[in-house]
Amino acid sequence: MASSRTLNSQSISEITAKEKELTGQDRPVAGGPAAQAQKHANQPVSSDVVSDVAQGEKKVTGRDVPVSGGPAALAQSIASSVSPYNQFRPAIHGAETELTGQDQPVKGGPTAQAQSHANEPINSQNLHDITEGEKKVTGGQRVKGGPTATAQSELGKSRS
Structure with a gap:
């Protein structure tokens, strides 16, 4: 395992897929989790990245708590592999x-x-x-x- 994971295109695709599961829409929502992840493309997955994805998820769900198995949970699991x-x-x-x-x-x-x-x-x-x-x-x-x-x-x- 690498000492740090970056938010690569595969990770962003996985977050996008999780967003689609939540919204039922084919296209990512402006400001949603996929859009937030895209802002951090090719950057190390840090707590700031997880926080931004969680904020994007909140925008599409209207809930303060991330969905189990949703985009923020996925970003957290990627970050967890870092340390x-x-x-x-x-x-x-x-x-x-x-x-x-x-x-x-x-x-x-x-x-x-x-x-x-x-x-x-x-x-x-x-x-x-x-x-x-x-x-x-x-x-x-x-x-x-x-x-x-x-x-x-x-x-x-x-x-x-």
Whole structure:
């Protein structure tokens, strides 16, 4: 696997196909996920690219949350292949959701901290930042099975 994936024509075609599944239309929607992906053609798939595709998806669905298996999910999976750290974000987000009872990440919380380190190797600074984010949503405590524990567990799995 390459150390970085670019948003090549095949990736853009796949995102376009996912958009068509959502809209039922043959042509991409102006400002939709395919159009957003096209803006980033031949660029590394970063969190900014995923965010733009998600905004395009929101435009065609009217929903704040990306569709499972939709264009934004596909862009995220491409981005996840860039760095193992990106794969941890869904796990960290899930642990945060358990704590807060909300699907939306908390500003400055553990998911946001993980997002800020997208495409970086996992290290003690990343884990420290996730811990600080966790403390923000818990009122200063680390929680057994919480976001930090989840990140550490995922890190252990990636090394084995």
